[in-house]
Amino acid sequence: MLKGKQRNVTIFPNGHLVSRSSDWIMYSVEAKSIDAVVAAYGPSTKLGAVVGGQTSTKAPEIAAFEKHLPSDIEIVTCHSLHGPKVDPKGQPLVIINHRASPRAVQLVERILSCFQSKMVTLSAEMHDRITADTQAVTHAAFLSMGTAWQANNQFPWQMARYVGGIENVKINLMLRIYSNKWHVYAGLAILNPSARAQIRQYAESVTELFKLMLGGQREELIERIHAARTAVFGTERIEGQELLLEDDLLDRFSLGEKPAERVKNNQLALLAMVDCWWKLGIVPYDHMICSTPLFRLWLGIVEYLYRNEELLNECIETGLYDTTFRSDDLEFTFAARDWSERVSLGHMDGYREKFEKMQNYFAPRFPEATKLGNEMIRTIEANLNDRRLKQKTQT
Numbered sequence: 183m184l185k186g187k188q189r190n191v192t193i194f195p196n197g198h199l200v201s202r203s204s205d206w207i208m209y210s211v212e213a214k215s216i217d218a219v220v221a222a223y224g225p226s227t228k229l230g231a232v233v234g235g236q237t238s239t240k241a242p243e244i245a246a247f248e249k250h251l252p253s254d255i256e257i258v259t260c261h262s263l264h265g266p267k268v269d270p271k272g273q274p275l276v277i278i279n280h281r282a283s284p285r286a287v288q289l290v291e292r293i294l295s296c297f298q299s300k301m302v303t304l305s306a307e308m309h310d311r312i313t314a315d316t317q318a319v320t321h322a323a324f325l326s327m328g329t330a331w332q333a334n335n336q337f338p339w340q341m342a343r344y345v346g347g348i349e350n351v352k353i354n355l356m357l358r359i360y361s362n363k364w365h366v367y368a369g370l371a372i373l374n375p376s377a378r379a380q381i382r383q384y385a386e387s388v389t390e391l392f393k394l395m396l397g398g399q400r401e402e403l404i405e406r407i408h409a410a411r412t413a414v415f416g417t418e419r420i421e422g423q424e425l426l427l428e429d430d431l432l433d434r435f436s437l438g439e440k441p442a443e444r445v446k447n448n449q450l451a452l453l454a455m456v457d458c459w460w461k462l463g464i465v466p467y468d469h470m471i472c473s474t475p476l477f478r479l480w481l482g483i484v485e486y487l488y489r490n491e492e493l494l495n496e497c498i499e500t501g502l503y504d505t506t507f508r509s510d511d512l513e514f515t516f517a518a519r520d521w522s523e524r525v526s527l528g529h530m531d532g533y534r535e536k537f538e539k540m541q542n543y544f545a546p547r548f549p550e551a552t553k554l555g556n557e558m559i560r561t562i563e564a565n566l567n568d569r570r571l572k573q574k575t576q577t
């Protein structure tokens with residue numbers, strides 16, 4: 183029974199009754215089921231209605247609309263670029279006019295304006311290309327971190343090496359992804375035609391960098407890391423330019439006890455990300471208009487590392503000469519390759535099986551991590567906005 187303000191909402195027994203009586207319909211279902219759901223209810227769409235979807239990958243959604251909707255139905259679809267419990271205000275909201283009149287686009291924009299999100303107009307193809315660069319490959323990195331920790335039977339917040347600074351962001355975002363539904367990430371990775379190659383390159387970058395570390399190939403490693411840095415972040419640090427993130431801010435969001443002295447880490451996951459962007463010719467800043475909070479935090483910690491010469495050198499030296507964490511890096515490399523293979527095979531069940539195994543392992547910490555993660559996203563996003571604003575007013 184609906185209470186209070188929602189008393190005027192009537193829940194129909196099925197999608198046919200919704201379709202035949204609605205002027206605007208948004209399909210917000212699993213991407214893997216979109217074809218079956220639109221096949222079932224699409225033919226019942228009210229004459230003159232506008233139809234869209236909220237799935238994270240537009241290729242299968244558009245294919246389903248084209249196949250099953252009557253040809254006189256207008257198609258304006260969308261994608262909110264944030265997860266649950268994030269304030270939609272100011273977050274990107276992609277609007278795609280696939281087959282519609284300006285009147286239909288305006289109707290959808292007016293309805294969705296209540297989110298107070300930042301609307302961005304893109305084509306479906308462009309949307310999928312950008313989200314493969316931003317979301318799919320970012321998720322691959324965090325899924326692999328979790329898999330490696332589980333394989334070594336670790337809860338990273340219990341280990342000095344993984345507490346404080348950028349480690350906090352890594353752990354919180356990893357837990358955030360595993361606390362969400364498997365089909366969201368499987369859909370993003372497997373059904374997006376551009377995602378496979380990106381995820382494969384990430385796994386290759388991890389493997390190749392790890393081999394250079396194992397082989398003690400100092401010069402090649404330095405050369406490769408610096409070449410990637412130049413391609414992604416430019417040749418020099420602009421004087422006075424502030425970093426997106428700072429130590430004291432990052433240290434606030436810890437699930438564990440911070441050690442007196444920071445323990446070194448070679449940050450293979452972050453080095454591989456920049457290497458992957460370089461190899462694929464991706465400049466992540468170009469995608470800010472269509473980015474999620476998670477991607478901005480990921481880019482924030484990567485930038486934090488690459489714009490700090492001392493810290494980057496420390497990662498290189500640790501990677502080459504500190505063998506204490508070789509087993510972590512070995513498991514991380516296996517994990518990145520295994521996720522990539524599962525995505526390439528394109529089997530939803532293979533993805534689900536692995537995702538849910540990790541989800542069960544980390545589940546006891548989800549409530550605490552979700553609370554802390556929400557707070558972290560709120561605080562860091564506010565900080566990023568302040569800085570962008572300051573930088574804008576200075577230029």
Ligand SMILES: NC(=O)C1=CN([C@@H]2O[C@H](COP(=O)(O)OP(=O)(O)OC[C@H]3O[C@@H](n4cnc5c(N)ncnc54)[C@H](OP(=O)(O)O)[C@@H]3O)[C@@H](O)[C@H]2O)C=CC1
Pocket residue numbers: 197210211212213215218219236237238239261262263264265266362363365366369
């Ligand atoms: N979660 C996120 O962070 C984001 C998700 N998205 C996208 O939004 C979509 C929905 O995701 P989310 O809400 O998280 O997932 P949920 O699993 O919570 O929701 C999917 C819903 O679809 C319903 N559904 C599935 N099949 C049918 C059917 N045949 N008839 C009627 N209803 C059906 C399910 O009903 P039932 O439970 O009864 O099976 C369920 O309520 C996905 O495509 C996802 O990629 C987009 C942005 C962010």
Ligand SMILES: O=C(O)C(=O)Cc1ccc(O)cc1
Pocket residue numbers: 237238262263264265266317359362366474475476477
């Ligand atoms: O921010 C992320 O990448 C998330 O994990 C949340 C999310 C998941 C699916 C989407 O389509 C949009 C946002």
